[in-house]
Amino acid sequence: MMNKLTLLPIILALAACGKPAVPDTPLEAAARRTCMDTIEARATNPKSIAYFTDMPSPVTHGAGGQMEVAIKLSAKNEAGSAVTMLTTCKVSADGKALVDIAVKDSR
Numbered sequence: 001m002m003n004k005l006t007l008l009p010i011i012l013a014l015a016a017c018g019k020p021a022v023p024d025t026p027l028e029a030a031a032r033r034t035c036m037d038t039i040e041a042r043a044t045n046p047k048s049i050a051y052f053t054d055m056p057s058p059v060t061h062g063a064g065g066q067m068e069v070a071i072k073l074s075a076k077n078e079a080g081s082a083v084t085m086l087t088t089c090k091v092s093a094d095g096k097a098l099v100d101i102a103v104k105d106s107r
Contacts, residue, residue, distance in 0.1 A: 028059035030095030031067040038098050039073065045068055048076035065093030072106060 022105040023060040024032060040046045060068045070090045077083050086106040 006098050008056075017041055017107050024059060027093075027095045028067060031089070031091040032056075032069050032071070034095060034098055035071055035087065035089035035101070038089065038101055039071065039078075040103075043046045043075050045076040045080075048082070050074045062090070066099055067091045067093070067095065 022043070038049070040049060050073060051082055055071075057070040062068055067090070069091060071087045071089070072084070073087065074082050074084045084106045088102045088104075088105045090101075091097065091100060
């Protein structure tokens with residue numbers, strides 16, 4: 001019984017390591033949603049999109065207040081094959097308008 005109790009703090013500490021330290025602010029959440037909405041609107045097969053949400057990348061703030069969001073996802077291409085991609089969106093300072101989007105194959 002004592003060995004199980006001494007392992008508990010270690011297990012809890014390891015479990016906490018994978019969680020993001022700071023959640024998105026409302027503006028960052030809006031920027032992330034704008035990026036995801038754009039991805040879904042432009043996808044060949046939007047229903048096939050699967051986001052990798054285990055470790056979302058942080059939203060970075062650039063010049064003029066624009067935000068940059070990187071989102072890793074999998075989606076089916078025109079041939080029906082699943083492809084893993086990294087999408088980077090630049091979003092306006094209010095998080096509501098897409099400024100630029102870049103998509104890279106992320107195999």
